[in-house]
Amino acid sequence: MPAQFAAKRLGKELQKISNSLPPGIELVSANNLEEWLLDIQVLDNNPLYQNEKYRLKFRFGSSYPIEPPEVIFVKVPDRPIPMHPHIYSNGIICLDLLGTGWSPVQNVESVCMSLQSMLTGNTKDERPPGDEEFVRANRLRPKDIEFYYHDNDV
């Protein structure tokens, strides 16, 4: 449950994104201040992601935004997990922005935009190395995984 001081920030964020979001990003649900769902899609014609929407689940801890939110892709009908060398097939994202590279100035909207451009710039139709084993063995929450950030340009 977000602490008092985070509630105001999340409230403001929600107010802002309910009114307007950049193209390709939609708010699906934000019924409380713990878990939000958003859909994203790429805007250019990258063939890997044409005509697809992807669902993101945000979870906010008690020290958001000092600490990053937990962000994963979730699989529901019509919302697959996007193919990307930094996205595991269980939806876990290896992106330093969501870990050591987090800044409290970042927000839900900026995270969505970063993920959007991470997809847009990708040309590789593949999963991270060791995806199968990772997905089979992983019982950790994303924040407890020691990612080795492959490289952050992709």
Add this chain to the structure above:
Amino acid sequence: MDTDDEFMSNVSSEDDMLPDDSDNDLSGDEDFGFDDEPDHYIIDSQKDGAEKRKAAYDISFKVYQPADVQKQQNDLIDEVNMILDISKEEAAILLRHFRWNKERLIEDYMDRPGKVLDAAGLSRSSAGPPKMQVIPDFMCDICCEDEPGLESFALKCGHRYCVHCYRHYLAQKIRGEGEAARIQCPSEGCNLIIDARSLDILVTPDLTERYHELLHRTYVEDKETLKWCPAPDCQNAIECAVKKKDLDKVVPTVTCLCGHRFCFGCILNDHQPAPCELVKRWLKKCADDSETANWISANTKECPKCNSTIEKNGGCNHMTCRKCKHEFCWMCMGLWSEHGTSWYNCNRYEEKSGTDARDAQARSRISLERYLHYYNRYANHEQSARLDKDIYHKTEKKMVQLQKESGMSWIEVQYLNSASQALQTCRQTLMWTYAFAFYLARNNLTEIFEDNQKDLEMAVEALSEMFERPITELADPKLKVEIMDKTSYCNKRRVILLDDTAQNLAEGMRTRISFWSVRMANK
């Protein structure tokens, strides 16, 4: 002969540090005879007294207590503060940024001060000392708070946040992530480091202690030549000049003032004579094969003659069955009477000829057998060392008793303490000789190694046996002399083994003829 380039190459390429401390100089280096060329391995024939020569396995090191560590830092800060004419806070930040390489800092700063200050997050501007401010119409980008009178803070970069958010952020960094010296401005992509003066006004009292402790720790953590003693509650640091790339030819065992003996290379407990890489592989193998090997380290076995259950309760391998008085060796279950003679072969693994192992199954059985031979002995010494330690705890009691019975003084019974110490140290060494032997390449050095191992092992078992005698016998002055002799003999054999092995390691690395090999063990 099986040289192992694969192993040698992966140890020597670890010199990629920031902002590079290629020449890590040791201030006060007169105490360090050790450098890249291990020239002190050469016996100095002029002073042929054994104690004059530095043993090949014996490395130089120095222990620093917390006050020493603090003083070293302060001295460096003062020096830089004077030479570069910058404040002490800035000197401290710059030194931390340069990983305490003073020469490098001074050189770079003299060249291009602006660039150095920028890189360390100390960009100059005309704005006075850092302070909290109330700015009209300010809204904090982190918490979105905008009430009038909200105190805020910004570094020289101008990224301004409210004081509450700043404090949350710092608490997260300091308490959560253990950062102190290189905390950056909370703004995204801003690399400006929060300087000590700003932290002084921002860090809340409940965090200052932890913060200073973390700052203090960077000094040791940044230097390749310094490490914290890993013993719980010990705050000393050890300085040792052995570098990462040398770990294939030396095993840098150091002893802290608190008494803890550990390897400076990998921080594990003393594992001489085995090099760190070998230890790592061995421990991994043991963990992987733990199920196969588990049954061996059990505390009970059956007497090979009458099958009654025998429990091991001391370190000694010489077992005498209570029931049938059969004397046998706990390790190989062979007759003990054969162990004192030149037939003694308990330590050596007889390689089975490969020709009768045509199928994969037979080969894998042989390789398991070979592993178990060494694992068995490794685990046994580990266990015996523990049991000897139990006995050591009883030693004090014993000594008090002994004083009563024999009229000996406290000083006069100290030989039991020395014996107990020797047993534990020697067993620790023996234990690792078996891991080592598992990876030994077969050549003329192997036999010398195994002979040394055997000599030490026999001496240790003999001492262990005397050490376990009942008090009434211990009171006999003749046994006391024997124990004292055996104790010093054990220590001497250990020194010889370590010395020979260390020389061979260094020599093998120089001539590229591998003394041990990883591939060897996997065949």
